[in-house]
Amino acid sequence: MADGPAEVNEAKDLAARLGIGTKCSDEAGQLLRLLAASRPGGSIGEIGAGSGVGTAWLLRGANADARVVTVERDVARAESVKRLFADDPRLTVLSGDWEVIAGHGPFDLLFVDAAPPKHRVPERVLPLVAHGGMVVLDDLTPLPDGVETHDPLRSFWHGLPGWTVMEVQISPKEAALLAVCLTRTGSADQIRGAG
Numbered sequence: 001m002a003d004g005p006a007e008v009n010e011a012k013d014l015a016a017r018l019g020i021g022t023k024c025s026d027e028a029g030q031l032l033r034l035l036a037a038s039r040p041g042g043s044i045g046e047i048g049a050g051s052g053v054g055t056a057w058l059l060r061g062a063n064a065d066a067r068v069v070t071v072e073r074d075v076a077r078a079e080s081v082k083r084l085f086a087d088d089p090r091l092t093v094l095s096g097d098w099e100v101i102a103g104h105g106p107f108d109l110l111f112v113d114a115a116p117p118k119h120r121v122p123e124r125v126l127p128l129v130a131h132g133g134m135v136v137l138d139d140l141t142p143l144p145d146g147v148e149t150h151d152p153l154r155s156f157w158h159g160l161p162g163w164t165v166m167e168v169q170i171s172p173k174e175a176a177l178l179a180v181c182l183t184r185t186g187s188a189d190q191i192r193g194a195g
Helices: 006-018 026-037 053-061 075-084 098-104 115-120 152-158 188-193
Strands: 043-047 067-072 091-095 107-112 129-140 163-171 174-181
Touching (some): 026 053, 043 098, 075 091
Parallel strands (some): 043 067, 043 107, 067 091
């Protein structure tokens, strides 16, 4: 998207230089921007920075008082993202296992893009979210109306007590799941002891 926000285009260029695909579509990015804008002064987290495309969209929506923390397990990618946004004091880039982000939570908005917490251990994401906070999961295949699924990811989130969940179709090929924490289920410290 050559006519998109400059920082998003720079992150896409970085992805090309690093030889990685950009997982955050423009539609998902626009949703992230909107949701970040809805959390003025909020604490915003991202698990799986990649080349920084999702990060760029979050920063684009976040106001001057918000703080954005992203984590990337690949050290070279994390350093590249850190350099890309070096002039933005709102951003902290962490390198390492996704769970290191727990020390910066709980979050008012948390974009989960990395596979382990998204698909394998979603229960370990819950303590990272503040009361009233929202989790965003993208890259879902939209379901036709009336079709039920036995997708473990959807089943987990839709079955959570104390959370309200909605799935939104953001393009003909992509849906996103939004989940809001209605009750506190634990502390960020519990994630370190889990599993």
